[in-house]
Amino acid sequence: MNSSRRSALKAMAVLAALPCLPRAWAAEPGQPVIRINIPGPRALAFMPVELIPALGIDRALGVHLSIRYFPSGVRSFEDALAGNAHFAAVGFSVLPVLASKGEKVLAVVPLSGKMPPYALVVRKDLAGKIRKVGDLKGRSIGVSAGSVASKTYLNTLAEVVLSSYGVKPSEVRWVPNAQNIDAVYGALAGQAVDAVFCEEPFVSELVRRDAGRILLDMNTPVAMARIPGLAHPRSVVAASAESVRENPQRTELMVQMVQRTLVWMHAATPEAIVGKLGVANENERRELIATLARVPDIFSSDGRFSRKQVGETVNFLRAASVPLSADLDVHSLVSYQWSGNKL
Missing domain, CATH: 3.40.190.10 (Periplasmic binding protein-like II)
Structure with a gap:
């Protein structure tokens, strides 16, 4: 059996563990809604979030994930911090900057892997x-x-x-x-x-x-x-520390949705991943498939934070001449309890 077929079968097995669900993505009456802001649409670094409703993973967990698009991660996160969404997908290096300005923020689950395209x-x-x-x-x-x-x-x-x-x-x-x-x-x-x-x-x-x-x-x-600290996490799902503290169950569900999606993506072929997004333009579809094939490690394989990668963020921000508090502990901006961690 060739590797493509094995990957396809693995991906099918992951989805088989989920209940069969209709393709309509509207929230069912009485179903809890989790709101998340992300850059896009079709911003590659945040693709796992777009796949959650496409795979039906939110509905399998008894919730509806509502996605809104913004011009950038900063804009999406600021809107969430204003109370208009529960979570936002954002570049992790933005969190220390916001924290230095007094914002209480936490990353709850990583999206990115190792390869920066x-x-x-x-x-x-x-x-x-x-x-x-x-x-x-x-x-x-x-x-x-x-x-x-x-x-x-x-x-x-x-x-x-x-x-x-x-x-x-x-x-x-x-x-x-x-x-x-x-x-x-x-x-x-x-x-x-x-x-x-x-x-x-x-x-x-x-x-x-x-x-x-x-x-x-x-x-x-x-x-x-040439770039110091380039191994730092690219993209994460983040929230206000208050939101995480007030509703831990919602945070746990968000982490579960992302982690299940990442596991499915790791087993799936690029064709299967892009197929779930429903990309109508054939050229765009081919470009996405080719990109995923070129950078197979672009996404986290398990949705757990690497402490080493998180630590690299400080080196990156120093290279960018970003003023940071002398006593800043970058690990304090990560809620490891939800996603788990590794070296």
């Missing part, structure tokens, strides 16, 4: 002029939009990347855009920016649509070695 993509018509990262000095770069309280994870990472190649963040003009393909493509194709910093599947989609050329692929050993 980021890239700098330059406009097609400028590819001949911008041949190296240093050529971006004085240029405009599109990146996901943050807020007054915090930069987005991608914005922070982009600044670290530029600095590692000798370009100060102040030497470029940052242009905010939403974290979805329409916004990223529009920024390049409409010549609103000279380059964008984004992640898959948007990178491949920009190249396929002939809007840009990859200037720097972060998914290479050489590029990764």
Whole structure:
């Protein structure tokens, strides 16, 4: 039996443990609703959350997961902290920044694994002029939009990347855009920016649509070695500490939904994963499948936090010159009791 067939059978076995459920995803009368905000749609780092209702895992646990999309993780989390959602999917490095401003926040379950599929993509018509990262000095770069309280994870990472190649963040003009393909493509194709910093599947989609050329692929050993702390967790599900404390059962259910989804994804083929998302556009479907095949470790396999990865976050933020409290314990921002942990 080939590996693809074995993977498919494993994935079917995981789903077989769940009750058969109708495809309609509306909440049933009297069914508890858990609300979560995420960047997107189709932002790869947060795909496991989108799969939860598609797989029926929320309904199997007796709840309805309601998903709302935002331009970035920062925006999604701030809306949740304002009381409009129970949870938000966000870049983990945002949490120490918010904590330094007095916010009581907790990560409850990880989404990401080990492989960072980021890239700098330059406009097609400028590819001949911008041949190296240093050529971006004085240029405009599109990146996901943050807020007054915090930069987005991608914005922070982009600044670290530029600095590692000798370009100060102040030497470029940052242009905010939403974290979805329409916004990223529009920024390049409409010549609103000279380059964008984004992640898959948007990178491949920009190249396929002939809007840009990859200037720097972060998914290479050489590029990764230049960035301190790059092994830190990319994406997590987080909440206010008060929300976690007041309703531990809801937190436990959220963690269970994510962990069951990640286990299913780990056993499934890229084709099966994308098939569950119901992607209508054939080109987009192929790009997602190809991306998942290229970076098989992009998602956590079990939904448990790695203490080593969490600790790497401090090195990353220091490289980004983010002011942190001297007594900050980054592990205090992780609620290990719900997801479990490993080295």
